Amino acid sequence: MASWVLAFNEQARAALRRIDPWLQEEILDELDRLAQNPGQLRRGGASPVSIADLTRDRDNQRHYIFLSIETDVSTRTLQIIDIGHFSRVL
Amino acid sequence: MSALPLFDSIFMTAAGDAPPNPSAIDRLARFSQQLVQSALTDLTEIESLDSGLAPPDADAFDAHAALLLRGMYEQWTRDADAVLERVAKVERMGITVPAAQQLRDAQGRLLAMLQVTLDDIQRGRRQFRQGRTWTREEIRGELGSGIQ
Numbered sequence: 001m002a003s004w005v006l007a008f009n010e011q012a013r014a015a016l017r018r019i020d021p022w023l024q025e026e027i028l029d030e031l032d033r034l035a036q037n038p039g040q041l042r043r044g045g046a047s048p049v050s051i052a053d054l055t056r057d058r059d060n061q062r063h064y065i066f067l068s069i070e071t072d073v074s075t076r077t078l079q080i081i082d083i084g085h086f087s088r089v090l
Numbered sequence: 091m092s093a094l095p096l097f098d099s100i101f102m103t104a105a106g107d108a109p110p111n112p113s114a115i116d117r118l119a120r121f122s123q124q125l126v127q128s129a130l131t132d133l134t135e136i137e138s139l140d141s142g143l144a145p146p147d148a149d150a151f152d153a154h155a156a157l158l159l160r161g162m163y164e165q166w167t168r169d170a171d172a173v174l175e176r177v178a179k180v181e182r183m184g185i186t187v188p189a190a191q192q193l194r195d196a197q198g199r200l201l202a203m204l205q206v207t208l209d210d211i212q213r214g215r216r217q218f219r220q221g222r223t224w225t226r227e228e229i230r231g232e233l234g235s236g237i238q
Contacts, residue, residue, distance in 0.1 A: 009217035045140030066202035081214035084205030
């Protein structure tokens with residue numbers, strides 16, 4: 001099965017640029033995995049979008065990343081709506 | 091969280107004893123664990139309510155309900171913070187509190203989620219309908235040579 005397409009809006013692009021490069025790469029890798037298997041996305045509850053999250057540790061910090069994604073089934077596209085990030089000392 | 095004054099009382103008793111009283115320490119450990127579990131259970135209940143309100147499609151979502159749920163999550167993160175602050179004091183006494191890291195992670199994930207507001211979501215959806223979008227390759231390209 002072919003991978004879905006990833007599309008970013010200005011907001012998601014700006015959010016990504018605020019994040020450290022190593023973590024940007026982790027996020028893009030995660031999005032690639034989701035594009036291979038969109039079934040891993042979760043419903044966002046009462047929110048109108050789907051969600052995914054990831055957690056990564058580096059330099060005694062734990063980073064929590066939250067992805068808001070809308071799926072366009074007709075074009076098989078994952079639209080990255082926005083990206084949330086929070087970190088704390090381990 | 092209404093049990094916090096009770097925790098503070100139990101903590102004062104256990105921490106104030108010199109030499110430490112094993113039964114007071116044991117009681118503090120058990121109560122701390124219950125406090126953490128209670129916070130995690132509260133979150134599960136909010137998530138269950140949230141799931142039950144999932145709209146049939148993106149355009150049919152109830153903005154008011156979503157806003158109220160968001161307020162519940164925000165309140166929960168504050169409650170969890172108060173619990174974690176107390177758990178940290180217990181851990182500094184050398185007591186392990188089971189599931190404390192699970193609570194920290196749950197709160198961390200929620201705080202990341204809350205970075206994205208409902209307005210952000212609506213604005214982001216509009217941007218897809220109206221504006222320029224970037225492909226995966228364009229994003230990887232502009233984020234620098236460090237990302238392949």
